[in-house]
Amino acid sequence: MRKSKAEAEQKQIFFGEPLLYLLPFLIGLLIFTVYPFLNALLISFKENYNLMTGAFTGFGWGSYSRIFSDANFINGLKNTALYVLIVVPVSTVLSLLAASLLNQKVKLSGLFQTAYFVPMVTSVVAVGLVWKWMFNYDYGLLNYFLSFFGLAKINWLNNPAYNLPALIIFGIWNKMPLTIILLLAGYQNINPQYYVAARVDGAKPRNIFFRITLPLLAPTIGLTLVVNTISSSMVFMELFPLFNGNPGSAYSLYTIVYYLYDMFYNQWRLGLAAASAVVLFLIVMVLTIIQLYIQRNWQNY
């Protein structure tokens, strides 16, 4: 196609100028994102890599075979998978309920929104400390509530069997605000005429929810599932307030990112850290492709 005269002229005028606008952004991106990304890929294939001197003995799959035979990494994959498989569906169902309530025309909706959304903007370390306090064996609130139902106290944070459940409960609470916001946005995109038509036809509220709301909300629900799966796969920071920076009370609660951090920061085994980072990246990449697919093909509004 022949370019229009105005376009050709525009190109001429601007030649050279775009770089000046892009430079500040590109410099930061290249130094702190692109280069470290490629370098992590490279390090994961270097044998006996020394971070500071840059020395290494050869290329190979050594780091990958080592992490996949490392019980801690396997433990991390397993815990992360369990965490995702419980936190994501449970927080989605609860958020769906909360979003359908918040979507009603009620008074004081600002106050309600603040109450529901505030966990999203507050530091995980700070709110993690409150949860640590509520999970406390002797004086924690959760055990106090359990006693109402005649249940025995649970040693959430010091009995390794209950470490993951504690992390999951904290995670569900923490993931809900974002999920509710995304679902609310989905609700508001549903054309109100569907409801008018349904009411004219005398449909029951239950049928309206399952026949109209849920199908129309399906793309948004799919989107929140993927977004939450990605963010839950990176569970890590929560371990710091709850378990004093250890992976659970018996070192049995590794997660993928905790393993990465441990290999890098504590053990200084860079090859293994980089290899686990690449595994994390591949997981995120696959999930992101699914997310893009949903956004492209399912958006019906």
Add this chain to the structure above:
Amino acid sequence: MKTFRLILIYCLLIIGGLIMAFPFFWMFISSLKTAAEVNTTPPTFWPQRLMFENYVYAFSKAPFLTYFKNSLIVVGSSVSLTMLTTILAAFAFSRLKFPGRDFIFSASVGMMMVPFEMLIITNYTTIVKIGLMDTLTDLILPFTSSIFYTYILRNFFFSVPDSIYWSARVDGATNWRYLWRIMVPMAKPALATIALLNAIVSWNSFLWPLIATNTTAKRTLPFGLYAFMSASGIRYERLMAAATIVVVPMIILFILFRRYIVEGVSRGGLKG
């Protein structure tokens, strides 16, 4: 029937809201209790005596004022620098025409998939090599280019009609003038949203300060709080006072700018 339904909705909303917000209430209430009252069964839901001394203790035993100041400096600088790079890049990606524009943009957007955790290994070496280890600068520099915000702002700039641009150009405005005199004022709501999301993420940042700082003088609040927990042992009334110091600014920010924040988050969550 209708009133019954409405009462049910309010009841459920209130119960849900209480559960979601309860940890913050509990944080604050516990921070005002005495050590003896914190460790009593059954727990009290209102302190018998308001112990503001817990806050005094937190401020005197750990340099929370320094942490607070560091957090403000880091958030302030990283938000302003990010805004600058974002505005310039979004303008180039949306308005200027140059070879490879769409390729550079798509490649940048593709990099959004890379988790920050993957970058810490090399970024750590980089800041050590350029001699910035344990400085506030190293907490700011890696975060000045945000693909996510550039993407949002570019989309906003795209929605501005071409005719405005061409009439400004005809009137003799340069690109630079057009950007700062017309585009930026028009984009104020989008810019506010981006700045707020960025401020929240930056304020709560924990992993990078944990790795890139090692002295008390350079800590920001979340890491300072974690260090306070490790150093001063588990005294919940004091820990809750310190945690309150960390969360209150963000709660205030949220209450003041709820609409902008919710609107921004609904476009793809909180990202750096």
